[in-house]
Amino acid sequence: MPVQLNMSHPILSPPKKQHQHGDYSQSEVTLANRNNGTLLETLQYDVTPIGAHYLLNHFDVPYVDGTSDWQISISGEVNRSLTTTLDELVKQATQQDLTRTRRVTLECAGNGRANLKPRWPSQPWQVEAVGTSDWLGMPLKNLLQQASLSDRAQEVVFYGADKGIDGGNIHHFARSLSIKDAMHEDVMLVWQMNGQLLLPQHGYPLRLIVPGWYGMASVKWLNKIEVIDHAFTGHQQTGTYVYRTNSDDNGTPVTTIRVKSLLIPPGIPDWSSRKRLVQPGLVALTGRAWSGSGVPIVKVEWCCDDQWHTASLETSDNKYAWSKWAADWQATVGKHTLSCRATDAEGKTQPLTPPWDIAGFGNNAVQQVEVWCEEF
């Protein structure tokens, strides 16, 4: 059972203020040191190198010594509750030819939070919480079918082994999906990433991958699935990951990833300011664009100093993975601001300024990269 701490409990942060401007607090920096962003220069790779993929873990990474003891249970509104070991699950999936690999771009729902003014005090992502991996596992629906959902089944809740406190609430990380979403053929139980066992910090030995959704849906260290006859109200479902304009707003749930793109900052960086220096002349710009929901990206534009141009775009063979774009820029001496903007087949595109959300969720505003051009 969840336990609610008194909000004045000494281990809790002071109540969150909506209005944070300017400098960052110690707890924002502690989170930033723990939760690594993807290095933007690794957007060169179709698949983000192991370990360079962004990481957002709410609680501690559980220590797991081997997979043979790892159990996954499914219970609640099912006709056949079952508990199986991961070894057995993998064996069955292999025998029944259910294993498959999907290339999926994941993004943290809070990516871009630090670019909102005022800023919600949490993990202070700028633009770097996105990455792409090859995930190997089996469709979740096969396990759900084996358990046989009862007529009353309404949602499927996924529990991780990771436990901690958020909003004063002591709980294992848990998220739900509707029956329709959970039965989607692309939702997977996953045990490998980029051809090797999951890394401890990415959910070893078993996790969910919900392609098209922001990362919070892809529960790590998965050991319990519960089918329920009502809407799940756990903290990670209703206490956070909700779009709200103000603190009185009940809001709407954060679900699929919004259309977005990034460019790899060209030239060389200053160590401290991270601003960029480029040589005058031809500069090859490149980056990635993605739509979370599997709708293809049909256009990427790039911008230098308010002049927009069309970039070339490689179509991706993988519905849920980012696409590569490229453009040639004739750099001239002086200061420039570079941007890019993706549009999907439904006409959805990126705003120039961050969409307002009190906690900074779903910020898909165009990135701004400041570059100084001179001979060096």
Next chain:
Amino acid sequence: MPVQLNMSHPILSPPKKQHQHGDYSQSEVTLANRNNGTLLETLQYDVTPIGAHYLLNHFDVPYVDGTSDWQISISGEVNRSLTTTLDELVKQATQQDLTRTRRVTLECAGNGRANLKPRWPSQPWQVEAVGTSDWLGMPLKNLLQQASLSDRAQEVVFYGADKGIDGGNIHHFARSLSIKDAMHEDVMLVWQMNGQLLLPQHGYPLRLIVPGWYGMASVKWLNKIEVIDHAFTGHQQTGTYVYRTNSDDNGTPVTTIRVKSLLIPPGIPDWSSRKRLVQPGLVALTGRAWSGSGVPIVKVEWCCDDQWHTASLETSDNKYAWSKWAADWQATVGKHTLSCRATDAEGKTQPLTPPWDIAGFGNNAVQQVEVWCEEF
């Protein structure tokens, strides 16, 4: 040739102030998002899981597409300048039975910087910039012997492919070692980490590992070695990584890792404050202790609320790797502060308060972990 930018150049950060208190700047947070710390709970593992090892990269990670073209040259004060491909180097090392694996604990020289008051504005590490890997490669000295050092040889300079700006100075990352240090049998040219090729962000395809030294000596993306007849004065050798009490101090170079230890914060964390909650009763404490210079750790003490006790200590078979320690704590209701302290065979130990250094290098003060104990 290095190029010096005017210090008022628009891409550079404002001149560093010595006295930073309280909140953190945007550029400190940008660095924290890029440079990930080791998750303290992964100190459970003898070898830090791939990707969870701390990362401190000054400039961009170079994009390298395959190793077959990667060349390493050795020139300057040698009798036989030579350039070889990495493939050839690995082949020769294998044929001549020179390959070996060393388990080495690396720590960033700036680890603990954010715990100094005032604080130097740079990567704001608290305690998390340490990790242990199994590095596979060959002794550097074999390559130096093949090139045959001239009588005038005084230092060996190692250049990485990564390029950027620091202190206004445009340069490839480069560090030197004295001939004596460079010829030490444990200094290695490395191409594998934990049984797989180096990750891009850890120096793929070739790097140096200098066991016992802070991480800055272990140059990544190594492609050029130059033997010189004088002391190297590159920015990363003399403009930073120097112990200084104030900005007028010429200082002394940062070299080997100081004796240090960490404990894994027990119990469960609050997401936001990262403070800890534990149940009353027996709590198993554990952590790691290391001495950089290969001197064995002979004692670890742990402390609860100013009461020091001796912990049990596993001796490590690996001279340069951390040792595991453990202790049983009878936790009682209330607030507690936990610490640990290592001592090596030469009697070197950790101070209770950070040793003063203007840029926060070499902080080996004991860690303080705040824990709240109650039934939950």
